[in-house]
Amino acid sequence: MTMNMIILTRTTSTIKMTGILSYAFVLHAVEAAFLASITCGFIGAYIVARRMVFISGGITHASFGGIGLGYFLGINPIFGAAIFSILSAFGIRLVSKQTDIREDSAIGILWSFGMAVGIIFIYLTSGYAPNLMSYLFGSILTVTSTDLALMGILAAVTVAVFLLFYRTILFISFDEEYARSHNAPVETFNYLMLTLVALVIVINIRVAGIILVISYLTIPQSTANLFVNDLKKIIILSMLISFAGSITGLFLSYYWNIPSGATIIFVFVLIFMIARVIVYLRNLKKRNSSVADR
Amino acid sequence: MNELIKLDNVTAGYDNGIVLRDVSITVSHQDFIGVIGPNGGGKTTLIKLILGLIKPVSGTIQRFDNQEGSFIGYLPQQSQIDRKFPITVRDIVLSGLMSAGKGLSRYSSKDKKQALDLLDQMGIGHLAKRTAGELSGGQLQRVFICRALISSPKLLILDEPNTFVDNRFEHEMYELLQQFNENMAIIIISHDVGTISYFVKTIACVNTYLHYHPSNIITEEQLAGYNCPLQIITHGDVPHTVLQKHDHSHDHDNEHDHTHPDHKHD
Known part of the structure; x- marks a missing residue:
């Protein structure tokens, strides 16, 4: 009985699949996946290389406070989130540099504080917050033209920054003190990149959600790695993996009628695991052949 | 005298206290200074002052440079480096050309060729496309020496260069440094006084205060008076050439350290 039903839904959705791209919202989703792959390709490779994944997680969750504030004030929650994420990014850096609070502790504090502020504001806002779930879990199928325009602008800025300053970013990231001994503008670049990290996180919350956005910044990059x-190759390869994974996840979620954000991340992890097995088998073969050579 | 850097009565430290007091030293062209001293004595702080990474609390530091950025080549302690960072060997070497005014520009094919030539000279040209994590400690050290040299600096500073280096390369490295010394001044930090005293021309003993010895020989009495690193006196059972007291065994020691440069007690 259940088997029949699955087969039935499959047939109908196969018919629907052919026409899937004619829906405006699906096109939007594909565009969003494309732009997310670009911004997250650059910024994700940067944070993975610099071991900034945890601070990025903190920024992501702290931005929830801004989403709550946005609901409360009746403005676009994305703008509130942008302010909260930049302030928390700078805050974590300043607090850990200038006080005796350690960086990971500062992250933990701002991470939970942002979430708490968000929950309080949403509670205080009269009426039901309709898109709350989409901010938590992402909803690539409901991105608006405004979202896409913002994503496009940010993608252009990110590409420009990396094209112009790639080497400076690479050298400062690799050995900050050495860069400083050469009078490179280390602090300026650290804050510029922190701002970009915060903005890329916030803009992609619409696609993957607060809880899942970190996956876009880490899984494709770790797979590429x-x-x-x-670094340059990790950026390019992670973009390809990210886009391929997003589109695959998008279609699977449509086909099986399951949440898109979670499906995309599931596909990312699947790709990572397959890649890991391929690398393992390749190394095994290499080892065996070198043993045979002897 | 062709002076490069002059520290005059410099006192420096961090939030939790003063590390160096009243330090005066002048570094001139073709100097080869070995900086010795106990851990926490202020060796690295001295280097940071010279590099301009920290500012003195009092006193003055003069730099007699007319070139931007490429004045000092610096080889940091390897423990500071994230070896899993995704960067190629060639790019590490090119990062030695980084300077304040060079944020935008790309590296010319001349720069890239120079990086490869340096790597070739160090015998690791074939590793140019590898990444830091794929290299041994000794290979990576050569890469960092290339990075320090690519800007043709007037002063080369090495912070504990022998820590991660295999013994064979350690000796090779000191001989290379003597060649470089014909064109530039060198400051080398080491806790292994026995080894560096063969190569350096003068010794600066840093333990909050700086005592400068215009030769590479220090007497045991001097060391005791300065409260300087005593590990060299307890450097195994073998008496050390750095101590004048043991001058009679100089030749024997010399040979010993050349054939067994691994004889360290860290």
Whole structure:
């Protein structure tokens, strides 16, 4: 009985699949996946290389306070989130540099404080917050033209920053003190990049949600890192993985009628695991052949 | 005298206290200064002052440079480096050309060729496309020496260069440094006084205060008076050439350290 029903839904959705791209919201979703892959390709590779994944997680969750504030004031929650994420990013850096509070502790504090502020504001806002779930879990199928325009602008800025300053970013990230001894503008770049990290996180909350956005910034990059070892190559390969994974996840979620954000992340992890097995088998083969050579 | 850097009565430290007091030293062209002293004595702080990474609390530091950025080549302690960072060897070397005014520009093919030439000179040209994590400690050290040299600096500073280096390369490195010394001044920090005293021309003993010895020989009495690193006196059972007292065994020691440069007690 259940089997029949699955087969039935499958047939109908296959018919629907052919026409899927004619829906405006699906096109929007594909565009959003494309732009998310670009911004997260650059910024994700940067935070993975610099071991900034935890601070990025903190920024992401702290921005929830801004979403709550946005609901409360009746403005676009994304703008509230942008302010909260930049302030928390700078706050974590300043607090850990200038006080004796350690960085990971500062992250923990701002992470939970942002979430708490968000919950209080949403509670205080009269009426039901309709899109709350989409901010928590992402909803690539409901991105608006405004979201896409903002994503496009940010993607252009990110590409420009990396094209112009790639080497400076690379050198400062690799050895900050050495860069400082060469009078490179280390602090300026650290804050510029922190701002970009915060904005990229916030803009992609619409796609993947607060709880899942970190996956866009880490899983494709870690997968790429299995095959290539140069920051530039990690950026490019992670973009491809990210886009392929998003589109696959998008279609699977449509086909099985399950949440898109979670499906995309599931696909990302699947790709990572397959890649890891491929690398493992390749190394095994290499080892065996070198043993045979002897 | 072709002076490069002059520290005059410099006192420096961090939030939790003063590390260096009343330090005066002048570094001139073709100097080869070995900086010795106990851990926490202020060796690295001295280097940070010279590099301009920290500012003195009092006193003055003069730099007699007319070139931007490329005045000092610096080899940091390897423990500071994230070896899993995704960067190629060639890019590490090129990062030595980084300077305040060079944020925008790309590296010319001349720069890239120079990086490869340096790597070739160090015998690791074939590793140019590898990444930091794929290299051994000794190989990575050569890469960092290339990075320090690519800007043709007038002063080369090495912070504990022998920590992660295999013994064979350690000796090779000191011989290379003597070649470089014909064109530039060198400051080398080491806790292994026995080894560096063969190569350096003068010794600066740093333990809050700086005592400068215009030769590479220190007497045991001097060391005791300065409260300087005593590990060299307890440096195994073998008496050390750095101590004048043991001058009679100089030749024997010399050979010993050349054939067994690994004889360290860290």
